[in-house]
Amino acid sequence: MTTTPVEVDVDPLEDPAAFFWRECGRSAFWLQHCGDCEKWQYYPRHLCSHCWSRKLTWRRPSGLAVVETFSVVHRGSGAFADLTPYTVALVRLAEGPTMMTNIVDVDPDRVEIGLEVQLDFARRGDRVLPVFRVRGR
Amino acid sequence: MNPVYISGVSQRIVGRGKPAPPYLKLLADAAADAVTDAGLEPHAIDGLVLSSSIPQPFACNPAELAEYLGIGPAYAAMAPYGGRPATDVIGMARSAVNAGLASNVLVLSADNFATTLGLEGAIELYMKSFDQTYERPFGPLIPTAFALMAARHIHDYGTTLEQLASLAVTIRRHGLLNPDTEVSGELTVRSVLDDVVISSPLTRSMVALISTGGAQGFVVTRRPTGNRAVAVRGYGESCGFMSLTQAPSLARFAHIRVAADQAVTQAGITLDDLDFVELYDPATIVPLILLEEIGFCEKGEGGAFVESGAVDLGGRLPVNTHGGTLAFRHPGMGAALDSVVEAVVQLRGEAGARQVQDAELGLVHGQGSWLANNGFLVLGRVR
Numbered sequence: 001m002t003t004t005p006v007e008v009d010v011d012p013l014e015d016p017a018a019f020f021w022r023e024c025g026r027s028a029f030w031l032q033h034c035g036d037c038e039k040w041q042y043y044p045r046h047l048c049s050h051c052w053s054r055k056l057t058w059r060r061p062s063g064l065a066v067v068e069t070f071s072v073v074h075r076g077s078g079a080f081a082d083l084t085p086y087t088v089a090l091v092r093l094a095e096g097p098t099m100m101t102n103i104v105d106v107d108p109d110r111v112e113i114g115l116e117v118q119l120d121f122a123r124r125g126d127r128v129l130p131v132f133r134v135r136g137r
Numbered sequence: 138m139n140p141v142y143i144s145g146v147s148q149r150i151v152g153r154g155k156p157a158p159p160y161l162k163l164l165a166d167a168a169a170d171a172v173t174d175a176g177l178e179p180h181a182i183d184g185l186v187l188s189s190s191i192p193q194p195f196a197c198n199p200a201e202l203a204e205y206l207g208i209g210p211a212y213a214a215m216a217p218y219g220g221r222p223a224t225d226v227i228g229m230a231r232s233a234v235n236a237g238l239a240s241n242v243l244v245l246s247a248d249n250f251a252t253t254l255g256l257e258g259a260i261e262l263y264m265k266s267f268d269q270t271y272e273r274p275f276g277p278l279i280p281t282a283f284a285l286m287a288a289r290h291i292h293d294y295g296t297t298l299e300q301l302a303s304l305a306v307t308i309r310r311h312g313l314l315n316p317d318t319e320v321s322g323e324l325t326v327r328s329v330l331d332d333v334v335i336s337s338p339l340t341r342s343m344v345a346l347i348s349t350g351g352a353q354g355f356v357v358t359r360r361p362t363g364n365r366a367v368a369v370r371g372y373g374e375s376c377g378f379m380s381l382t383q384a385p386s387l388a389r390f391a392h393i394r395v396a397a398d399q400a401v402t403q404a405g406i407t408l409d410d411l412d413f414v415e416l417y418d419p420a421t422i423v424p425l426i427l428l429e430e431i432g433f434c435e436k437g438e439g440g441a442f443v444e445s446g447a448v449d450l451g452g453r454l455p456v457n458t459h460g461g462t463l464a465f466r467h468p469g470m471g472a473a474l475d476s477v478v479e480a481v482v483q484l485r486g487e488a489g490a491r492q493v494q495d496a497e498l499g500l501v502h503g504q505g506s507w508l509a510n511n512g513f514l515v516l517g518r519v520r
Contacts, residue, residue, distance in 0.1 A: 021270075042271075042382065043271045043380070068289065068387070069289040069387050070285070071277075071284035071285050071336045071338075072334075073276060073277070073281055073337075074333075074335060074336065075278065075335050075336070076276060076278075077257070077261065077264065080276040086276060088285070090381060097382070098382045098383075099271070100275050100382050113288065113289065124274075127274065
């Protein structure tokens, strides 16, 4: 994916969650950026949770992140049972916010806190998820 | 704020794996038992606070329940959402008494959804606690929330799996002294570590039970009734986040101290005055973090603190004397209210083999979701 910031103005009354997931379906990952306090936020909202400004724009972040913490799930429930063992992680995006994700295509024993990861996309069921893989692989 | 009293309590026991009675029967039995325990007649009740069950928030509204029980005229209120610390209903009853809305408030909680939904259904329901849009798609189990905390705590502070296991061993030992426990058999650090890994690094023995149901009742009064009342000395509550991604850290939680300090300050005591604490324990990492954040030990020292024996019965700060959700039961929303019942029983000196000697002051913690929303109650013996 491109790392060039592409800005699109959105009406803050639109549905940010629908926009976010629609774009993931197109392998595009967008974060909200505040035009007043210049901070990024995840998850998307109708206002900036830092300063309550409603001047939000969507930008394409770098896609780089670091593993803040993680857990390997061994006993999946429902649709996840077939995926075990899988790694659930909180990653700190280079732009600041933290998100929940899966670390994919890596031996779970190799995942550690501080691991540098990069964005990718994985189709699962009827949706495309923003996942992360070890950087440089 | 004037103290109020918990003059009566009740606790409905279902038993491991046994089907729980219908929701309204649990509530009716909890009500009748609590009012009897308070030495009151039903017509003396002029307030009702209902603690919602997780899947049945509006099975009946509190006015409907008051009508069902034949209570009235009465003040009626409800705490109707998940992710709340459950102890909040005692705080609501206190507020109603202090505001002059009622003098004898019945507080009720019941759960039976693991009976009606089955174990897998109950697990699915608990998982709805995760944010539907941005967290559930990645497949966290409820224990995963606590596993993420444990991994970070181990990384930042050198906490060991042995320390996390030792707390399970201690709480199991306490639970085995409770005649109503749903578990059997001692644990050892080795057996806890060798158990099945659910969500790394946590094994099954480090996470809560899932019970089929249960109920709790309390009569919160302006004046002590009967002769076994316990004083509500303080209550504090604070939420810091709800989605795990919005927590400033998964190893440090500043909002916990805010709520604990509110309760302790209202009570006019210091932490050293407390004889025991009952902490919500969905996984062993949670009480360990709570002990640090409340201030019973330095940040990062929780592992050493629990390993030292300080939290054992007979230690300087017994924790979860009834076995908590790890070794008594976890009926649902009412789990933290089981802790309130235990604190009352301890302060009355009626805890039998698990009695804390000369217990005069206890702290009870209730948690919403994953340390997201916390409530603290200071209860004291009436002299």
